[in-house]
Amino acid sequence: MKTTRPLAYASYGLLGLPLAMAALPVYVQIPAYYSGQLGLALGLTGWVLFLARLVDTLQDPLLGRWIDRLNDKITAWFWSAALILAVAFLGLWLPPVSSSNTMYLSLWLAVMLVAAYTAHSMLNIAYLTWGARIDAKAANHDQGLLGAAAWREGAGLFGVILASVIPSWIMSRPASTLSNNLLNYSLGFAAVLLIAVWVLLRFAPKWQRTKNTETVPSWRATWALMKAHQGFRQLLPPYFLNAISVAIPSTLALFFINDRLQAPSYAGAFLASYFIAAAIGLPLWVTAAKKIGVLCAWRWGMVLAILAFCSAATLGAGDIIAYLIVCIAAGLALGADLALPPVLLAKLIRQDSSPASYFGVWTLLGKLALALSGLALPALAALDYQPGSPAGPELAWVYAGVPCAFKLIAFLLLTRIKTEPAGVSS
Template structure:
């Protein structure tokens, strides 16, 4: 066992800000892709709902399968040369491709449904692959620092806090300014984020983990790590539970609540509450530990969301309150799983060597969650007789139960799996 100095509990704000800055423009991509894109192609472009769900499932699943290879590439880039130069230039290339793909997504050909769906598949693959490559590099940058649970929670909180700022802007700007203006702002944000990352000085890793990394140790697959397998099970159950409402929100707001004009306010309330709640969850980690705090966030989410299937037209104000309450719970989902992952990596002896491998599979799981959400619930809605703009009572009730009822069940399953994982890995409950 190697003893190392413990990381300071306070992360310098300049370091946190410089590291997290790139996450804000990346959120300009993630939110429109997973919230606005399905509704845009179904309602504006007129794509068939079942075919659209199939294309989203296929492209996101293919994209997800490539992420582990992107993770291995990230590890090689960080190992090459001195400093982070190779990784930074790879991030620059990824940002260029990301901006081009994102702009193309919102201008599909409309002469035929086939051409439209082919365009969607190609542009979506380019955008999401570039997005994944940049995200993996960015996350590995902070994951390499290691540290005690409170330190790790602060690192991820800075990144996810910047993400929430980007999400708050992306939740309103596409609807108010259009996607062309949003694409231009994306380019500006990526440039500023890359500049901040380039100037960032990597802190000395002051790990509080029991295993020190060794360059001579053969690197095992992340799946050989039992802690990682448990964490991925919880992460995927919880992730699908969160991805289903993200996919169905525009349909639920427009057709069930009949309040499409309120959607920007719902999103602002949801993500604004998450941003305000992040410091509270970071503080909770210092008192209760990472896993118990995450479980508390899951429970709060279920309590906040449980009444949603019974809402209908005219209940926009009630839904706004639900958005704020569930947004507070979202802060736990944003900051704590990644902090647990950092601990799993360093305690498994892979710190400073194989962050990319782990993060490649982590990003893969994130996309599979979204692919499963779109590929399963959209065809189920079609089978239930729902179409965008439908007024049929039975179809709208099916929409409500898929939007809110199914995620609550999955969240409870994730909380149970996390409780079982804690029995096998008591360090997940540690506060220091």
């Protein structure tokens, strides 16, 4: 049986870089940018985020069904989604609307968010499905899954490092250079995205066609199949709760750094250290998964994350070194959250079971977690927190304490899963 070359895995993984670059600004930096730089009210920003993410959540299973029927149309799918994402990314950073016109600015934000979310989902669900089918018929299928995941998430972590450092640097520059720098950043992102799509389509392991799109079961039949899949049902609740525990800090990170730690000049360094630590931890978690099993490795990652964020809940103004340690520990734990859950899901899915439909539900829960995390902003507004003003302990507990609770429940649910899909560990 022919073995897939490492270069092919790398060609597959490259698209993870621009996808992560698009995800980080939307989830982390855009809320702070619109409320802090453009003057949109914090509560209104949070509700726009929630509603836009909710729209994105509902469409993912439909996109998954569509992708299952693509076959030879996969090239057009990737190119069209990439072009939409590139335009929406530019529109998010450079709204052609005056910041004094709150209604039109919030409407523009909503439209661009929906466009960015839709295009990102089109790419991401197809991309994950592609990875789940790599070496599907080979004897080393398990190693192929982990290899593809490692390259994908490794490239993604490099992407989030870029997306955390570059915008932070741009925001620290004189206001007169802001628009030009954001334009260059958006054009650079578009170039990287289009190159990554070209490399994927040209050099990655080929997209595995379904034998016959007519044999793809109906949505009702697929839904019944997923409901009857015990392993899939067991995995969804801890995945969803864990996703919430990651989404809330992502939404509030810059607010916490700026107004609780009162260290806005360190924002880029904090975010970079977090994602660099995740990049370092990623191969360690993959190695651990091969030795002790994916489920066990993911549980240990959760324990590390809980310890890190419990510590963060106690921090206040000036605790720069302590927060840097938290970022490194939480970043190491993030590697497990990124690489291991998709591998578990891929092993649960039979090759004839419309994998994109499963990933559509999977990403639906991830997006729903992000949508719910947007409600943290109006909740903080109700607690009298105002961006740009020193924040009290309420920000620390919403940023770190609440995610710890969700992570702990996810951990307890995950420990109830006694076995993992055959062949995941080695």
